[in-house]
Amino acid sequence: MTDLALRPAPASAPPTSAFAIRTNALTKRFGDVAVVDQLDLEVPTGSVFGFLGPNGSGKTTTIRMLLGLIAPSAGTVELLGRPIPQAAREVLPAVGALVEGPACYPWLTGRQNLERMDAVGPERDRSTRHARVDEALERVGLSAAASKKYRAYSLGMRQRLGLAVALLRPRRLLILDEPTNGMDPQGTREIRHLIRELAADGTTVFLSSHLLAEIEQVCTHVAVMNLGRLLTQGSLAAMQQNSTPRLRIDTPDLRLAADTLATIGLEPITGPSTVSADVMRAEPHELCRMLVDAGVRVNGFAVExxxxxxxxxxxTGEGFDVAR
Amino acid sequence: MLRAELLHLFRRRRIHALLGVLAALPVVIVFVLKFAGGPGNGEGPTFLNQVTNNGVFAALAALTITLPVFLPLAVSIVAGDAIAGEATQGTLRYLLARPTGRTRLLVAKAVAVVVFCFVATLAVAVAGLVVGSILFPVGRVVTLSGDTLSLWSGILRIVGAAGVVSLSLLGLAAIGLFASTLTDVAIGAMAGTLGVLILSGVLDAIPQLSAIHPWMFTHGWLSFGDLLRTHVTWTAIGKNLALQAGYVLVFATAAWARFTTKDVLA
Structure with missing residues (x-):
């Protein structure tokens, strides 16, 4: 999971700006409620950036402001180094987006939907439209269902078509809101593969998801939002580096193990068959020898x-209820 | 973009159905006149009793009958759906993120609605003309003034009438487009536009309100009949078209102001 963080920066498409997305004190108020509050987001160019937060934390509102769909109450947005919404016409052609699920015309086929979306964008060569649409369909694995009506698509297929819309032209930045929502496990794997492939080509991918395992597998950076505020952001590797590792021993001698750990100042917690403790600076192999020397019988030993x-x-807290 | 928008509109089955129904109305009227007997002398709306003498009048009769309700109904549906329909489906956010400039999108939608006004009116007139010519004798056209015109100049007048009817619908179309930018619910925009249409008709029918009658956009709708006088009188038609232009100016500007500043949350 962290190997992605170490991958060298892609050589193609020299970045014109260090940050693909940068917001400064970005705020959106609906009535009295600041749905997004003083957000300073920094998405490095070339990163796969996981944008996390509980439902109602302001992720989608942020994404809508990034794309110029809604106007900020205060603060600024920069995409690829240019201000939004002022420079939307120059910047957005290089930005693909999937916002709050796919949306297409139910009475058109998958192919017709893509053709329509290709036609309304900035002027592009009509004679090569067919090839562009074919390529986008191929990329999301939808070629076989291209002539089916969107109405008849399953949720996963709709999600794929939404991604195909985002991939209709070469992009430098992809903003994907819950891209694997409603997909089967194979689909999820393919999307993960697709994201890695795009990232390897130098595309910055900004990804919001509630599937944390998903994020952990593909992302190099993460940011966490709650109640409209940014709680943390940075590289995933650094974040995990800074966190405290935890020792877990599987043993029948619970009491003895706990007492032994307590002697060197750790604070052990005893479970039904395990003892665990934050290990701070202690070396795991030293701890292991100490426990064995004290006569603790060890069935399992792990530092996580x-x-x-x-x-x-x-x-963000344990609570299950939607915060607001 | 414009081409794409027109293709997109006229490829919809809903539009085919609307145009089909509009074209079927004159057919029904003509068949009723043929097989159930025409109205007695002096009865029925203008033009209807002339159809049996000259089939081409079926086009004018059809315009007269569809103008108060059916044509504006179709225009309300198409105009109300223009922006709100995209919002309802959620495609509006993707259109704007392509990017498609908001002004550009609104202009494309507006042009498509205007084209629809003409196509819908033409569907009515052509259907009337064709069916009327098949079922009834066709000949020189007797004007409202009592003179006769050659068949071709008569048909030319009818085409002109269809053009004036199309232009008469533009005020309503602009109101519909504005309503379409106010809401994310397409059916609401359509119903709102129809509501305004009915209100205009009702106010126009209350004699105590005669002071405001000239300002109702439905007031001069039937003025196209003046084209069928030997010497065309342009006063009423000109007044009507000027009023439509005023409505278009006001409501198109309002639609633009609203759409270019609104938060797209759908």
């Missing part, structure tokens, strides 16, 4: 970095 899900819950 917290998963993204653990970090996410730690940041």
């Amino acid at each position: 970095r917290p998963s993204l899900e653990d970090m996410f819950v730690a940041l």
Whole structure:
């Protein structure tokens, strides 16, 4: 999961700006509620950026402001180094987007939908439209269903068509809101593969999702939002580096193990068959020898970095109810 | 973009159905006149009793009958759907993110609605002309003034009448387009436009309100009949078209102001 963070920056498409997306004190108020509050987002060019947050945290509102669909109450947005919405006409052709699920014309076929979307964009060569549409359909694995009406598509197929719309032209930035929503496991894998492929070509991918395992697998960077505010952002590797690893011992000698760990200042927690503790700076192999020397019988010994899900819950709280 | 928008509109089955129904109305009227007997002398709306003598009048009769309700109904549906329909489907956000400039999209939609006004009126007139000519004798055209015109100059007058009817619908079309930018619910925009149409008709029928009658956009709709006088009188037609232009100016500007500043949340 962290190997992606170490991948060298792509050589193609020299970045014109260090940040593909940058917002400064971005705020959107609906009535009295600041749905997005003083957001300073920095998405490095070439990154696969996971944008996380519970339902209602302001992710989609942020994405709509990035695309110029709604006007900020305060603050600024820069896409590919140019201000939005002022420079939308120059910048957006290089930005593909999937916002709040796919939306197409139900009475048109998949192919006709793509042709329509290709036709309304900035002027493009009509004679090569067919080839562009074919390529986009191929890329999302929808060629076989191209002549079916959108009405008859399943949720996963609709999601694929939405992605095909985003991929109709070469993009430098993709903004994908929940791209794997409603997809079967194969579809999810393919999308993950597609995102990696695009990223390898130098496309910056900004990805919002609630599937944390998903994010953990493809992203190099993450940001977490809650109640309209940015809680944290940075590279996934650094975030995991900074977190405290946790020791877990599987043992029948619960009491003895806990006492032994306590002698060196750790704070062990005893479970039904395990003892665990944040290990701070202690070396795992030293701990192991100490436990064995003390006569603790060890069935299992593991030092774990917290998963993204653990970090996410730690940041946004355990509550299940929608915050607002 | 314009070409794409027109293709997109006229490829819809809903539009085919609307045009089909509009074209079927004159056919029904003509068949009723042929097989159930025409109205007695002095009865029925203008032009209807002339159809049995000259089939080409079926086009004018059809325009007269469809103008108060059916044509504006079709225009309300198409104009109300223009922006709100895209919002309802959610395609509006993708159109704008292509990017398609908001002004550009609105202009394309407006042109498509105007073209529809002409096509719809033409569908009515042509259907009337064809069916009327098949079922009834065709000959020189007797004007409202009592003189006769050659068949071809008569048909030319009828085409002119269809043009004036199309232009008469533009005020309503502009209102529909504005309504379409106000809401994300297409059916609401359509119903709102129809509501305004009915209101205009009702106010125009209340004698106590005669002061405002000249300002109702439905007031001069039947003025196209003046084209069928031997010497065409342009006063009423000119007044009507000027009023339509005024409505278009006001509501198209309002639609633009609204659409270019609104938050697209659909």
